[in-house]
Amino acid sequence: MSEYNVINSRAPRLDAPGKATGRAKYVDDMSMPGMLYGAILQSPLAHARILNIDTSRARSLPGVKAVVTAKEAGLIKYGVSPARYDETLYCHDKVRYVGDELAAVAAVDLETAMEALSLIQVDYEELPAVFTVEEAMAEGAPLLHADYPRNISAEVHQEFGNVEAGFKECDLIKTTTFVNKRQDAAFLEPHGCLAEFDLFGQLTLHTSTQVPHYVMRTVAMVLGIPVGKIRVVKPYVGGGFGPKCEATPLEMSACLLAKVTGKPVKMNYSREQVFLHSRARHQFIHTITTGVKKDGTLVALTNECHLEGGAYTSFGIATVYYSGSLLGGPYKLPNMKYDGYRIFTNRPACGAQRGHGGVAARAAWEQQLDMIAVELGIDPMELRLRNIMSTGDVTCNVLDMSSLGMKECVEAVRDGSDWNAKRGKMSRGKGVGIACGFFVSGAGYPIYRSDTFHSTVVIKLAEDGGTAQVLTGSAEIGQGSDTTMAMIAAEALGVKYSDVRVTSGDTDLAVDLGAYSSRQTLMTGHATKEAAEDVKRQVIEVLAQDLSIPPEDIDFKNGLVVFKNGTVDFSRVRTRYIQEHRGWTDPPTGDLTFKEAARMAFLAKGTIVGTGKYKPGQLGGKHKGAAVGTSPAYGCSAQVVEVTVDMDTGKVTIDRMTDAHDCGLAVNITSVEGQMEGSLSMGMGEALFEEVKFDSKGKILNANLGEYKIPTALDMPNVKTIIVESNEPNGPFGAKEVGEGAIMPTIPAILNAVYDATGVWIHELPLTPERVYRAIQQAKK
């Protein structure tokens, strides 16, 4: 029996009935009177100088209301990290990838807008292009951005401990190179938005985003509108997974066109444009060297990584840091050296995707740990347990594991998967693999340098006291944050879950940095809890006065007033409440209710409003880049995957997955499982199928969900999910992340299972039948 009344349960999601009936509104479900339709002109060339843009024919097409280019938009640079603002809304001097934005059009309907695009004449001088890390870094290679020699968009060099000295103590040193492929997040809802200026010059942007707050700030900067004049509203969002974490040219175009035309402007990316905009998982080329003692004790790690980044930096600075810092745990490792290089190429810009920066690094290293285990004759599970970190440990790069149920996770999947009966004991073609991982529970610092609160929350009581409304800027993108906040608010306030409403995703309501870095449960959750406690304190104060008892004697639970020191005569309060509500159908009976107390508070003080806020305290190390990877808490996972490999065709089938995740306290158990299952599905897709492919001119060959393959219901097995609950001291009610940490072990667990099945190590993704078949054949030679 849980000590809680609301949290730590399977409360049904608040948004599920609306979504299951089609009532829930997404941005393309909205329309406004007089609305225009916008479209963006994108470059057909990967790298070219722009000689001239002639929009005259487009402008004269009947039905066209505006055509904008860099001339109208200006050349204000923006991006994600202020240190690398390297994009302008429209290209003016050159285009850098197939899909780079040149102009936008607003017209009475989409057909007219598309026709207008075809009438814009752009003259180019084609330039040589680079598509791979190798090409881009080669001596004399053409530069995408003149200020960045060798096309290095960002580089990181870190050393913790002394790697060289460490390797001297080692009995076994192993080096491997591992390569993943560029991914697309493949959320089901393409980006869309609807922008409108009112007659006072106030802009409202409805948009499919994970980060209303950052979109507001970027739009303000690029279009020169004060932040206070912009309201960004996020309706329901059909998935994000990272690429919806930054302001898009779509959003800024809609705002600009709305400004120019004075009409609401709606815009959507097509599925192909989603691929072109990208901002999804990079390609990472990791060369990793690990040194261990013969008992398997980890001593030193060097990690060199090249990221194929595309034409702009986007989230890339954070990405290149994460692909180093996220190897600091969850094993005790005294010496670690990292050299990371993010490289510009003439392809769509990569950005953040679930498990930001850490997924390929994790796959590379966990596979190498298995190679070491095999070579030392130690069970891979045992090797991990010998090195495992636990609560209170701090990594060599100063990540503080304030709670870490890593060992419990490993033991849970060992027992839950029947590992001991299976590993190395199944018939050829069948195998089982293990891997671990961890992830931040919210970035310790905002993307722009600031002392801002990361979340503020307002809770307002209805005048009758019967409903608590949570007002937050946080972003429900499908992960269930609205439900989580309602549960936290109900628990902290002592009311029923059904008496809490949540209004979210609106920059007018409160400040929230949004849905990225698995931050909302911990950060927005903290602010929600604090706001609920503020409301509770105010209501208790009034009630205590009315009843002439000390406030400490009063508590609320499950919508009822609890008197801690025995019976209290509350008849005066009840009578007054009933007098206030003549003719109402729900007079309270029995115990005094929160509703009555809250009505008394309203009568005494007016509308009861509580506020909460959160920002992390001082965290992490002092080294350069310490801000990336630093978090108030870390979630962790272990997974065991069982596979069948067809030895004749190389086809890999995932038979069983067992996943244990430490999420601190599970606020909503069903939602935690949902994040685990979804993470494993995405990880499985990346391991087995997913790869964005290009032709020799930089054009995407599979910019659709038919040829870019994500798992279907027939590919995905059932997952045995095991929730491990540590108590996170920095989390609200002990809660921390699950949204991204759960993907960390999936790919390496599959790689390690494929080794167990075939005896072959494969260091390149995805594990297509062809690649696996060739590897098996190669090993036979």
Next chain:
Amino acid sequence: MKRLIKLLVNDKDYELAVEPNQTLVDVLRYTIGLTGTKKGCEVGDCGSCTVIMDGKPVNSCLVLAVQADGRVIRTIEGVEADTGLHPLQASFVEKGAVQCGFCTPGMVLSAQSLLERNPKPNEAEIRTAISGNLCRCTGYQKIVEAIHDCSEKMTR
């Protein structure tokens, strides 16, 4: 040149003038205003726009409005019962089968169509029936559980 078509959508008659290149999903969403049907790819890959046409699930982005002339269409808005959620929708809610919700209308319709043909499907039959509906959030497990749960409740 526009053409006049007749549709029976969720028991309501519509007579509409449509362009020959207009798709059924666009007519449902933008002309009639039934926005519960979602558009995820517009080329028949994702299944978000699934509706039931003459008793069979179809990708409404691959059906021209003129092809739907005279047909009987059920969209997600036609699934909800007067008394509230259809049992299938209730199971989706209860089992946690809904995350971002963008695939959900199509999933519910594919599942409903399955249960109409086969009231007690096994897991493989459920997975096959929804294999044309992509979901990126859930890993499908809770969707399969929800459909199974509804089947059990309705055939009890």
